[in-house]
Amino acid sequence: QSVLTQPPSVSGAPGQRVTISCTGSSSNIGAGYDVNWYQQVPGTAPKLLIHSNTNRPSGVPDRFSGSKSGTSASLAISGLQAEDEADYYCQSYDTSLTGSAFGTGTMLTVL
């Protein structure tokens, strides 16, 4: 059911910077709807990381940043730490679904 496409996995060494892409279409990201990002450590509930494309909720480190352009968005994580190892999901509203569209999910491995 996922209509937003993400790479299955990304990896990086501690201290490095990684980016995760999220590709949508004209019924979601391309229609101007905001993109949000979540972090999910296996066995726990997702946690909101970025909302409204670029905004970090209180308590989220500024190592995490979001951007959006056209029908795509990206999550960047700088200064990688072992605790960043988790699954990451993008999400946006989709007019054809009249509800949320989630990304396929990306597993981040810290080498």
Add this chain to the structure above:
Amino acid sequence: DVKVVESGGGSVQPGGSLRLSCSAFGFAFNRYPMHWVRQAPGKGLDFVSSINTDGRTKYYADSVRGRFTISRDNSKNTLYLQMSGLRTEDSAVYYCVQQFDGYSYDKWGQGTLVTVSS
């Protein structure tokens, strides 16, 4: 403490019914649209249903429309999901979530597990 707590999950046979509940604490429940999102074992996140603040506007994923009903009781700060005609593919952890800025999901509960199996 600001949180949502889901309950009502369990094991049921195909074709059976369950009602999930979600109790909200520490925030103005009646001011926020609420959603149900589910995650099948080892899979990604899927939108299930949403409801606006006064309960009059509801949306459903195609996969559950006609079988699931979302509702809310603002006097009890509680969200519900009545599920009937359950299928094996409905097996998942069901999360109750508060809609936030940018159509994001700010508060997540621990989820409640629904298992549909014969």
